[in-house]
Amino acid sequence: MVKLDQIIHNIPIPDGVNASIDGKTLTVSKDGASLSREFHHNRISVRDSDGGVEVHCDLPRRKEKALSGTWAAHIRNMMTGVDTGFVYRLKAVYSHFPMTIKVAGNEMIITNLFGEKVPRVAPLPWSPAEVKVEVQNKVDVIVSGADIEKVGQTAANIERACRIRKRDRRVFQDGIYITSKAGTE
Secondary structure, eight states: OOOOSEEEEEEEOOTTOEEEEETTEEEEEETTEEEEEEOOOSSEEEEEETTEEEEEEESOOHHHHHHHHHHHHHHHHHHHHHHTOEEEEEEEEOSSSOOEEEEETTEEEEEOGGGOSSOEEEEOOSOTTTEEEEEETTTEEEEEESOHHHHHHHHHHHHHHTOOOSSOTTTOOOEEEEEEEESOO
């Protein structure tokens, strides 16, 4: 394996987005929306460069090379999140029993899934300012926000709340499923 002398990932900053580094914390903001994240490592650094942010590592080992690429992906996602945001679209599917979906506070309530008497509850752990969840046309669920991890986890919580146990998944396909993810490359 070839030994590299350094790894540098340059991430350009989109127009209108501000990025500032305070010690080990990177803050990305635009029009009131901001994301912050700490990057700790003794051999990898995140620093300002001309027209962007740079992830830098001298004489990287294999794990440091992988970690610097992961950090660069996190920073790209932060830039995209505050610039355009992330949108996950989910669709409720049912064959016989029509389910109803509603958002109440910090949880989504799914009633009449497979004709069950007890409603299923999907937790929505973040505030509507961070992750917005809305139901359209009784079957379309739209999850949107600036932080891709929070948006993705919220969509996964909704999908997981409708999981069917002790039945053949090929036959019983009712539930809420992710149909598209926008804002990701």
